[in-house]
Amino acid sequence: MKLQPDKSDVQSISGYGPGWVGVNGEKITHSVIVSSKGDRIEWPSSRFEDLGPEHFAQLAQLDAEVVIFGSGSRIRFPKAAWLQPLLARRIGIETMDTAAACRTYNILAQEGRSVAAALLLEPAA
Numbered sequence: 001m002k003l004q005p006d007k008s009d010v011q012s013i014s015g016y017g018p019g020w021v022g023v024n025g026e027k028i029t030h031s032v033i034v035s036s037k038g039d040r041i042e043w044p045s046s047r048f049e050d051l052g053p054e055h056f057a058q059l060a061q062l063d064a065e066v067v068i069f070g071s072g073s074r075i076r077f078p079k080a081a082w083l084q085p086l087l088a089r090r091i092g093i094e095t096m097d098t099a100a101a102c103r104t105y106n107i108l109a110q111e112g113r114s115v116a117a118a119l120l121l122e123p124a125a
Contacts, residue, residue: 010036010109013102013117018073019124021102028121035064035116036109043118048072051120053082059093060085064116066092066108070101072120 011034015022020029023040031043039062045051048071056078059067067086069078075097086093096104098119105117 010112011038011040012106012109016099016102017124019121021098021119021121031119031121033059033062033116033118034105035062036105036112036114037063039116043120045120046123048076048120048122051078051082053079053085055118056082057085059116059118060089060091062091062116063114064091065114066094066116068101068105068108068115068117069093069095070098070117070119071095072098072122 011024013021013023013034014025020027021032023032023034031045033039033041033043043055045055075095077095083093094104098121101117101119105115108115
């Protein structure tokens with residue numbers, strides 16, 4: 001799906017599909033963290049089953065008020081213990097499938113919110 005956000009100076013997700021996401025028009029085929037502050041960080045995991053507490057501790061280091069976790073092609077929730085670093089820093093986290101996370105990130109970023117999206121991109125079938 002191609003997305004057409006309003007004109008803005010924040011980093012936006014310009015499209016997505018199975019195994020890829022577009023960030024400001026650049027096609028990315030690996031899991032990634034993007035933020036409204038311009039961060040774009042490779043997130044080293046291609047399967048939900050490979051995620052662990054270190055992945056969410058990395059998210060806690062971001063300067064964001066909320067993190068949108070895109071869990072892949074379907075919604076899957078991380079273990080509660082993995083979220084402790086985020087909760088300790090009072091960073092909100094919402095979990096949804098990656099497509100919904102892309103859309104939600106764009107809306108919040110366009111509103112001027114300090115938001116990051118951690119997008120799990122599984123290999124295309």
